[in-house]
Amino acid sequence: MSETASRLRGKDLLGIADLDVSEINLILDTAEAMKEVASRSIKKVPTLRGKTVINLFFEPSTRTRTSFEIAEKRLSADTLNIAIAMSSVVKGETLIDTALNLEAIAPAIMVVRHASSGACHLLARTCRAGIVNAGDGTHEHPTQGLLDAFTIRERKGRIAGLKIAIVGDLLHSRVFRSNILLLTKLGADVWACGPPTLMPPGLDRLGVHATTRVDEAVDGADAIMMLRIQLERMQGGFFPSLREYFTVFGMTPERVRLAKPDAIIMHPGPMNRGVEIASEVADGPASVILDQVTNGVAVRMAVLYLLAGGGENEAAA
Amino acid sequence: MKLLLKGARVVDPASGIDGIRDVLVDGDRISRVDTSIPAEAAAGAHIVELGPSLVVVPGLIDMHVHLREPGYEHKETVASGTAAAVAGGFAAVACMPNTNPVNDNASVTRFILKQAAAANLARVYPIGAVSNGSNGEHLAEIADMREAGCVAFSDDGRPVATAALMRRALEYAGMFDMPIIDHCEDRSLAGEGVAHEGFHAAQLGLRGIPAAAEDVMVERDIVLAHATGGHVHIAHLSTAGAVRAVRAGKSRGARVTCEVTPHHFTLSDERLRAPLIYDTNLKMNPPLRGDTDRDALLAGIRDGSIDVVATDHAPHHADDKRVEFDRASFGIVGLETAVSLCIDGLVHAGVIGMGRLVELLSVNPARILKLPGGRIAPGDTADITILAPDLQVIVSAAAFRSKARNTPFDGWPLRGGVAATFIGGRVVFANAAVSQAAGLERREV
Ligand SMILES: [Zn+2]
Numbered sequence: 001m002s003e004t005a006s007r008l009r010g011k012d013l014l015g016i017a018d019l020d021v022s023e024i025n026l027i028l029d030t031a032e033a034m035k036e037v038a039s040r041s042i043k044k045v046p047t048l049r050g051k052t053v054i055n056l057f058f059e060p061s062t063r064t065r066t067s068f069e070i071a072e073k074r075l076s077a078d079t080l081n082i083a084i085a086m087s088s089v090v091k092g093e094t095l096i097d098t099a100l101n102l103e104a105i106a107p108a109i110m111v112v113r114h115a116s117s118g119a120c121h122l123l124a125r126t127c128r129a130g131i132v133n134a135g136d137g138t139h140e141h142p143t144q145g146l147l148d149a150f151t152i153r154e155r156k157g158r159i160a161g162l163k164i165a166i167v168g169d170l171l172h173s174r175v176f177r178s179n180i181l182l183l184t185k186l187g188a189d190v191w192a193c194g195p196p197t198l199m200p201p202g203l204d205r206l207g208v209h210a211t212t213r214v215d216e217a218v219d220g221a222d223a224i225m226m227l228r229i230q231l232e233r234m235q236g237g238f239f240p241s242l243r244e245y246f247t248v249f250g251m252t253p254e255r256v257r258l259a260k261p262d263a264i265i266m267h268p269g270p271m272n273r274g275v276e277i278a279s280e281v282a283d284g285p286a287s288v289i290l291d292q293v294t295n296g297v298a299v300r301m302a303v304l305y306l307l308a309g310g311g312e313n314e315a316a317a
Numbered sequence: 318m319k320l321l322l323k324g325a326r327v328v329d330p331a332s333g334i335d336g337i338r339d340v341l342v343d344g345d346r347i348s349r350v351d352t353s354i355p356a357e358a359a360a361g362a363h364i365v366e367l368g369p370s371l372v373v374v375p376g377l378i379d380m381h382v383h384l385r386e387p388g389y390e391h392k393e394t395v396a397s398g399t400a401a402a403v404a405g406g407f408a409a410v411a412c413m414p415n416t417n418p419v420n421d422n423a424s425v426t427r428f429i430l431k432q433a434a435a436a437n438l439a440r441v442y443p444i445g446a447v448s449n450g451s452n453g454e455h456l457a458e459i460a461d462m463r464e465a466g467c468v469a470f471s472d473d474g475r476p477v478a479t480a481a482l483m484r485r486a487l488e489y490a491g492m493f494d495m496p497i498i499d500h501c502e503d504r505s506l507a508g509e510g511v512a513h514e515g516f517h518a519a520q521l522g523l524r525g526i527p528a529a530a531e532d533v534m535v536e537r538d539i540v541l542a543h544a545t546g547g548h549v550h551i552a553h554l555s556t557a558g559a560v561r562a563v564r565a566g567k568s569r570g571a572r573v574t575c576e577v578t579p580h581h582f583t584l585s586d587e588r589l590r591a592p593l594i595y596d597t598n599l600k601m602n603p604p605l606r607g608d609t610d611r612d613a614l615l616a617g618i619r620d621g622s623i624d625v626v627a628t629d630h631a632p633h634h635a636d637d638k639r640v641e642f643d644r645a646s647f648g649i650v651g652l653e654t655a656v657s658l659c660i661d662g663l664v665h666a667g668v669i670g671m672g673r674l675v676e677l678l679s680v681n682p683a684r685i686l687k688l689p690g691g692r693i694a695p696g697d698t699a700d701i702t703i704l705a706p707d708l709q710v711i712v713s714a715a716a717f718r719s720k721a722r723n724t725p726f727d728g729w730p731l732r733g734g735v736a737a738t739f740i741g742g743r744v745v746f747a748n749a750a751v752s753q754a755a756g757l758e759r760r761e762v
């Protein structure tokens with residue numbers, strides 16, 4: 001039996017860490033309704049008409065920004081995209097200065113991507129607008145976690161009890177941090193796999209099985225979630241070469257065969273083909289990578305709606 | 318001028334005293350300590366009735382502070398830093414050389430001493446740089462700085478960069494029997510870390526500084542101290558491994574001493590999550606460590622492996638802290654919270670007694686830096702701190718004498734505080750709350 005809240009408790013979405021199970025279910029259920037909007041011929045509802053959403057990106061990310069922008073447009077919000085190179089921050093304007101200047105426009109929501117972990121928390125404490133974390137440093141990327149959970153639930157009908165293997169650079173991945181929190185809260189059996197040099201300490205305390213043996217991680221898995229290897233990590237000496245990485249950790253058709261026959265393959269993108277994932281797997285029948293992109297818009301619509309468009313919030317505004 | 322401090326508990330481990338005593342001060346010296354000094358023996362003295370709830374101890378000495386002058390006067394000056402010191406019960410402070418310019422030559426040392434004389438509050442003992450510009454290459458003019466008044470040498474803010482430099486510094490300063498104070502951190506392991514490498518930093522996505530970054534450097538320094546016969550003092554040690562290394566080094570005869578800060582024995586890295594997540598007032602170097610490290614620090618304080626409590630008082634302007642966690646400056650202020658944290662967290666918590674606390678805060682820093690003080694005996698300079706162990710204190714950053722407010726302890730209720738600080742027989746600080754509640758008042762005979 002799934003428990004579902006009627007609204008979110010906070011004005012912000014900073015991370016999965018702050019959500020309880022009923023709030024997570026509320027977002028996922030709302031996203032289902034939003035996905036229905038996308039199947040109509042006119043893919044637009046007036047929910048956020050007259051409200052301004054600012055996409056404040058201190059780090060370039062075309063995929064995430066575009067997904068949020070489409071979600072905002074489908075909800076009829078006025079959107080403003082602001083990209084700030086870190087160099088202009090170095091010149092002296094602080095993050096707080098920037099945000100307070102933007103507050104003069106009275107946005108309902110600021111969607112923020114930033115290279116520093118915790119930057120969104122700093123803004124949430126300072127700003128009246130709701131803050132949606134679109135990725136902060138190596139901390140969290142909550143809407144990516146939610147769209148991954150949505151995709152798994154859509155394909156498998158449930159999350160509790162599934163074996164989910166997450167493979168790749170665990171240390172630097174905000175997607176990983178959001179996903180382990182979310183999937184363990186929803187009762188999945190999560191296996192984390194990567195080179196020991198890219199494994200954060202304390203995984204066991206998060207209720208995750210940690211292993212460096214990829215075959216063990218994918219054995220009998222219902223879903224395999226690949227993480228992107230940032231190519232500059234090789235220079236950092238975390239592993240010897242991309243070639244060796246693919247040999248030890250790359251997702252090949254042989255390894256996929258160890259998973260359940262109906263297992264799904266996921267990747268948050270953008271992919272390095274031939275580094276973390278073989279093209280046959282990325283483009284194969286088990287891949288749900290493009291579904292993740294589609295579902296990303298529905299989940300982001302749900303989050304924006306619940307934070308800025310919900311009846312109670314409207315009355316308060 | 319004479320001063321008679323009557324009826325307080327005197328704790329002076331150097332003289333073996335822990336009991337109710339009267340202390341007679343004549344001019345800038347202590348002239349008599351006795352169970353009872355009759356008024357007629359103290360003719361003309363101001364009599365201060367203290368009573369047994371107050372504790373008279375040798376003036377406290379903080380052997381690790383950053384006064385920021387010259388170069389960063391917007392963060393702190395010698396005057397504001399020494400005002401904070403006396404309000405915190407410290408009669409003397411030793412200041413680190415990472416100013417701008419670095420205190421790596423006698424002219425900077427003399428400038429700091431001139432500013433200290435002008436402020437005329439806590440005694441200031443400059444610590445000179447080990448290397449020119451603290452850049453880890455060439456030995457600075459150690460003999461010249463010693464002549465000008467430096468009491469030890471350190472590249473604090475950074476470790477002594479190489480084993481070869483450390484070896485030469487220990488040998489060269491050893492000629493004067495002076496300690497090298499090292500900020501122990503292997504930079505190749507610490508990398509761009511901003512918090513203790515462990516569960517909490519991993520979950521918060523903060524780059525980690527492993528405990529091993531400290532441990533390997535402490536081991537290096539102890540090996541070199543043993544090999545050269547020099548004296549190494551480990552600054553702000555924070556890990557269980559460092560405590561173990563110091564304990565082992567002492568037992569095999571290396572000349573190693575060490576200090577711990579109140580924040581490291583009070584807090585652990587779990588604090589990064591609550592009550593405020595990513596609070597930049599919890600960003601310091603070394604970082605707040607894990608609970609087992611904190612337990613090891615308390616054990617080291619209890620068994621004597623740790624010699625000194627020092628604050629590593631690191632004042633910063635608000636602008637340096639109101640930013641993203643990984644962009645914030647490292648360090649917190651400590652002078653005005655140290656005594657309360659020590660009395661509350663060590664004495665009332667049953668870790669140590671008052672005598673051992675006085676060793677940590679006065680006797681041992683004086684011994685390590687070869688300073689006057691650390692004792693209340695006839696003939697000694699009358700540097701005296703009066704503690705109020707039962708005083709209920711609410712830490713108020715807004716009321717700090719320091720220019721800086723960067724503390725994670727703002728609003729903390731603590732039991733224990735400072736009643737008064739005397740330097741050379743002169744009252745430089747008196748706590749108004751205590752003068753009323755505990756009868757700290759001067760009367761003519
Ligand atoms: Zn240091």
Ligand SMILES: [Zn+2]
Binds near residue numbers: 381382383413474629
């Ligand atoms: Zn320091």
